[in-house]
Amino acid sequence: MPATAEISIPDEAAANSSCAENIVNDGATVLRELGTENNSSNTNNDSNAIKSDGSNPSKTPSQASVEPSSGMAEELAAGREILKDEMRVRAEHQTTVNQLMERQAEKQRRYDQLVEVLKKSSVYAKLIVDRIEEEKKNFNKRLARAERQQSETAAAQPDVAEPAEAPSPPPPPSPPRIRRSQRISNAASASATASTSVSKKRSRPTDDDDSFTSAASAATTAQKPTKRRRAADNPAKPKTEPQPVAEPEVQPETQEPGRLDLFTGQLRDYQLEGFNWLRRMYENGINGILGDEMGLGKTVQCIAFIAHLVRMGVTGPFCVVGPLSTLCNWRAEFARFAPAVPVVLYHGNKDRCALLRNEMRNPLPVAGCNTSCKPVVITSYEMAIRDRSVFQRYEWKLLIVDEGHRVKNFQCRLARELRMYHCTHRLILTGTPIQNNLTELWSLLNFLLPEIFEKLGTFEAWFDAGVLQDAEAKRRLLEQEKEQQVLSAMQQILLPFMLRRCKADVDLEVPPKREQLLYAPMAPEQLALYRMAVDRTIEKLLDGDNRGSGMSAASLEVTGPRQAKVRADRISRQMALSDETNSSRRQGEADDDDDEDDADVGDENDEGGRAKAGVSSAAVSADALLTVADLDVALGGGGGGNVESAELHINLRNPMALLKRICNHPYLVRYPLTPDGQYRVDEQLVSVSGKFRLLDRLLPELQRQGRKVLIFSQWVCILDLLQDYCHLREYKFSRLDGGMSLEDRDSEISRFYTEADNRIFLVTTRAGGLGLNLTPADTVIIFDSDWNPQADLQAQDRCHRIGQSQPVLVFRLVTADSIDERVVSRADAKRTLERMIISRSRFRKSLTRDALEQAKRLDRRELEDLLLTEAKPTTAAAAAAADSAEVLPDAELAKLLDRSDLMADWERLRAERRAKEAAADSSQ
Numbered sequence: 001m002p003a004t005a006e007i008s009i010p011d012e013a014a015a016n017s018s019c020a021e022n023i024v025n026d027g028a029t030v031l032r033e034l035g036t037e038n039n040s041s042n043t044n045n046d047s048n049a050i051k052s053d054g055s056n057p058s059k060t061p062s063q064a065s066v067e068p069s070s071g072m073a074e075e076l077a078a079g080r081e082i083l084k085d086e087m088r089v090r091a092e093h094q095t096t097v098n099q100l101m102e103r104q105a106e107k108q109r110r111y112d113q114l115v116e117v118l119k120k121s122s123v124y125a126k127l128i129v130d131r132i133e134e135e136k137k138n139f140n141k142r143l144a145r146a147e148r149q150q151s152e153t154a155a156a157q158p159d160v161a162e163p164a165e166a167p168s169p170p171p172p173p174s175p176p177r178i179r180r181s182q183r184i185s186n187a188a189s190a191s192a193t194a195s196t197s198v199s200k201k202r203s204r205p206t207d208d209d210d211s212f213t214s215a216a217s218a219a220t221t222a223q224k225p226t227k228r229r230r231a232a233d234n235p236a237k238p239k240t241e242p243q244p245v246a247e248p249e250v251q252p253e254t255q256e257p258g259r260l261d262l263f264t265g266q267l268r269d270y271q272l273e274g275f276n277w278l279r280r281m282y283e284n285g286i287n288g289i290l291g292d293e294m295g296l297g298k299t300v301q302c303i304a305f306i307a308h309l310v311r312m313g314v315t316g317p318f319c320v321v322g323p324l325s326t327l328c329n330w331r332a333e334f335a336r337f338a339p340a341v342p343v344v345l346y347h348g349n350k351d352r353c354a355l356l357r358n359e360m361r362n363p364l365p366v367a368g369c370n371t372s373c374k375p376v377v378i379t380s381y382e383m384a385i386r387d388r389s390v391f392q393r394y395e396w397k398l399l400i401v402d403e404g405h406r407v408k409n410f411q412c413r414l415a416r417e418l419r420m421y422h423c424t425h426r427l428i429l430t431g432t433p434i435q436n437n438l439t440e441l442w443s444l445l446n447f448l449l450p451e452i453f454e455k456l457g458t459f460e461a462w463f464d465a466g467v468l469q470d471a472e473a474k475r476r477l478l479e480q481e482k483e484q485q486v487l488s489a490m491q492q493i494l495l496p497f498m499l500r501r502c503k504a505d506v507d508l509e510v511p512p513k514r515e516q517l518l519y520a521p522m523a524p525e526q527l528a529l530y531r532m533a534v535d536r537t538i539e540k541l542l543d544g545d546n547r548g549s550g551m552s553a554a555s556l557e558v559t560g561p562r563q564a565k566v567r568a569d570r571i572s573r574q575m576a577l578s579d580e581t582n583s584s585r586r587q588g589e590a591d592d593d594d595d596e597d598d599a600d601v602g603d604e605n606d607e608g609g610r611a612k613a614g615v616s617s618a619a620v621s622a623d624a625l626l627t628v629a630d631l632d633v634a635l636g637g638g639g640g641g642n643v644e645s646a647e648l649h650i651n652l653r654n655p656m657a658l659l660k661r662i663c664n665h666p667y668l669v670r671y672p673l674t675p676d677g678q679y680r681v682d683e684q685l686v687s688v689s690g691k692f693r694l695l696d697r698l699l700p701e702l703q704r705q706g707r708k709v710l711i712f713s714q715w716v717c718i719l720d721l722l723q724d725y726c727h728l729r730e731y732k733f734s735r736l737d738g739g740m741s742l743e744d745r746d747s748e749i750s751r752f753y754t755e756a757d758n759r760i761f762l763v764t765t766r767a768g769g770l771g772l773n774l775t776p777a778d779t780v781i782i783f784d785s786d787w788n789p790q791a792d793l794q795a796q797d798r799c800h801r802i803g804q805s806q807p808v809l810v811f812r813l814v815t816a817d818s819i820d821e822r823v824v825s826r827a828d829a830k831r832t833l834e835r836m837i838i839s840r841s842r843f844r845k846s847l848t849r850d851a852l853e854q855a856k857r858l859d860r861r862e863l864e865d866l867l868l869t870e871a872k873p874t875t876a877a878a879a880a881a882a883d884s885a886e887v888l889p890d891a892e893l894a895k896l897l898d899r900s901d902l903m904a905d906w907e908r909l910r911a912e913r914r915a916k917e918a919a920a921d922s923s924q
């Protein structure tokens with residue numbers, strides 16, 4: 001990393017600069033030539049060039065007053081014009097050069113900042129590496145001492161005269177080197193007994209032996225009742241240097257032999273490593289991001305970590321803030337993995353929360369442990385904001401922000417409020433640290449470590465996802481990397497603060513998944529409507545229809561609440577959902593889980609946000625709708641006085657949203673009504689949308705196979721349509737969206753788990769895409785992709801996670817030749833950005849000296865591969881002709897739904913793994 005790299009003026013600037021010089025020179029040449037020509041026709045034989053204003057300085061006043069010939073005058077005039085042009089060009093080029101120089105200076109400034117951050121970050125990196133090495137040294141010393149003691153005991157044993165006196169039993173055999181899963185409790189007790197009973201066979205610890213190291217350190221700290229030095233990160237007092245290594249605040253040794261450990265689960269190897277990383281960060285007073293891919297067990301690692309802190313005598317309080325949908329999951333996981341640790345789920349109205357606050361306040365005894373601690377408070381973003389003044393009164397020992405990419409906008413309300421909490425340690429959990437751009441990653445880091453990540457400019461716009469769509473720009477990016485190594489600098493900066501493992505890196509024992517893009521051509525009616533939206537015919541039609549009513553097309557929008565009568569039917573048909581829930585759901589278009597926060601306003605796709613931002617919509621009465629006859633005629637509907645009633649939803653102020661609606665289903669723009677004002681749910685619901693046609697091919701077959709399916713959409717109104725479809729086909733289903741209460745969400749999830757014939761779960765990406773475990777499903781259909789690719793990935797990972805036993809098929813539906821394709825390609829570019837910065841092997845292990853060195857040497861070939869040959873989901877099936885009833889021929893369908901190849905791969909992998917394990921065991 002050239003820390004003091006001189007940045008030369010880029011070729012472009014140099015070229016422009018020399019270009020400007022050339023022009024000046026050329027201009028002078030032209031003028032000289034012009035002067036020569038003039039001289040040749042001028043009897044005065046002047047040899048000087050003409051001044052810029054066209055006068056000839058060498059002429060005497062009398063000469064100047066001599067009238068030139070008309071030819072000469074023309075030449076002079078032409079010369080003046082040329083000169084003016086040249087001056088203009090010269091000025092323009094000078095401006096360009098100045099701009100380029102300014103840009104370059106700005107880039108240099110940002111680069112200097114980056115180097116500065118790198119320096120700060122390497123102080124932390126060194127601290128952590130030194131700490132790890134020290135732990136290893138200590139462990140080795142303890143091991144050697146234990147071995148010495150053991151051999152001394154063995155040597156002393158023959159001298160024991162009376163075997164009948166029952167010598168103390170031989171030390172229990174040391175635990176075998178555990179490969180796949182490792183109980184923390186085992187690790188802890190292994191270390192606790194390390195001084196008396198460590199097998200001679202055990203090899204020297206490697207990185208993988210971190211568990212033992214951890215436990216050794218835990219035991220060491222348990223014996224040293226030092227007071228934890230408060231490494232508080234109170235924003236008012238940012239710390240500028242890493243805090244000295246601090247021990248957790250421990251009470252005197254309390255562990256008795258055989259005492260129940262608080263974490264009752266078994267961590268896998270990589271989870272154990274994550275646990276050790278969490279512990280080390282805490283002990284060193286460094287906040288961090290646990291960025292493991294979704295479903296790898298971030299929740300479980302945190303629970304193990306909190307259980308460890310409690311066991312070490314840290315009495316809390318601890319706080320977990322997450323999306324509403326995940327709260328029950330956190331509570332359930334605590335009950336499953338650390339039942340002795342008290343937990344309070346803080347959610348509800350003010351009265352209920354007042355009661356909960358009483359529970360929060362007092363320390364409770366921890367079963368099986370000679371200690372007590374305040375309950376772990378689990379709450380939602382909404383509550384964390386609403387009751388900030390309450391939460392602010394606590395001195396949180398640990399604040400966990402689950403799905404922490406929510407603070408991706410550093411100015412968002414949630415980030416602002418959480419910054420006011422007093423906490424010793426902060427931790428962000430996110431499976432998707434980079435969603436759209438580097439600014440978001442900076443925001444997360446700024447939230448955690450404001451003293452290091454203080455200047456947004458440092459991270460801003462080094463790499464732009466938009467640029468990554470363009471091959472030429474990718475090549476330029478490679479050049480930049482060669483010159484400045486910005487990418488490696490960023491990776492080095494992140495290294496001490498982030499741990500991220502991908503599913504491919506770890507032995508997850510989850511069958512593989514296959515993601516496929518399914519292209520659906522538009523149905524004829526849909527295409528007609530789409531064209532009308534593109535060429536703005538809709539606008540003209542609506543303008544015409546509403547001229548008399550004094551309503552402009554731009555303000556035309558039908559809103560949900562005014563449609564209560566026609567919605568009633570839909571509501572009454574819903575299963576297990578309360579009316580209250582539904583009416584609240586009607587308020588928003590796109591889902592807005594916990595969206596009281598302003599974090600997502602400005603999100604490209606945030607329909608709900610825009611609605612809230614106040615698109616003043618004029619509701620159109622049912623009578624007015626009847627008059628939109630031209631629209632019906634254009635769509636091939638009734639016309640000629642036989643126009644059916646329909647609910648229109650057209651917001652011309654947002655043409656992009658209008659196109660997206662049409663791509664997904666024309667009913668989102670114009671839903672036909674029955675004569676009595678109900679939604680007309682018949683075969684046409686399927687036939688007018690390309691995506692529904694595809695769906696109608698996939699779902700019956702999946703139902704026949706008994707597969708459970710998750711269908712994700714970003715729009716609540718699409719969920720409504722899908723629900724109508726389920727009624728039409730008489731499919732049982734569950735549903736989860738942002739308008740539902742915590743209890744309703746919980747009951748819908750449990751219905752999906754427990755009812756065998758409930759095989760479809762309709763979920764909004766925002767409300768249900770995060771933190772849920774829906775492993776009964778093995779098929780995911782993403783009805784409409786998000787601009788943010790991570791939202792789709794999160795959705796897929798609801799069922800592709802630990803606990804899944806089947807290969808998972810993921811289908812992303814894309815309407816061919818439409819705005820949908822743009823969404824998909826832009827999302828792919830953003831995925832490349834994410835892969836470039838963090839999804840490389842660098843963050844796989846917690847920090848080592850080797851990893852630090854490796855991060856300095858970014859492999860150019862690796863980067864080239866990534867940028868120039870990207871892995872994309874397979875484009876499996878383009879639907880057949882739009883007017884064909886056979887949208888997806890049987891043979892194609894069978895191929896799409898066939899998982900036998902995935903299963904075979906999975907079986908082979910498992911067999912190989914078993915063989916390896918057997919070989920390793922026999923060699924021990």
Ligand SMILES: Nc1ncnc2c1ncn2[C@@H]1O[C@H](COP(=O)(O)OP(=O)(O)OP(=O)(O)O)[C@@H](O)[C@H]1O
Binds near residue numbers: 292770
């Ligand atoms: N060591 C373990 N033993 C048993 N079950 C586990 C273990 N680790 C994870 N799981 C299970 O795997 C599933 C995924 O784990 P978890 O929810 O902690 O993942 P996550 O990384 O937090 O996912 P997300 O990012 O989606 O929130 C859960 O059902 C969890 O109970």
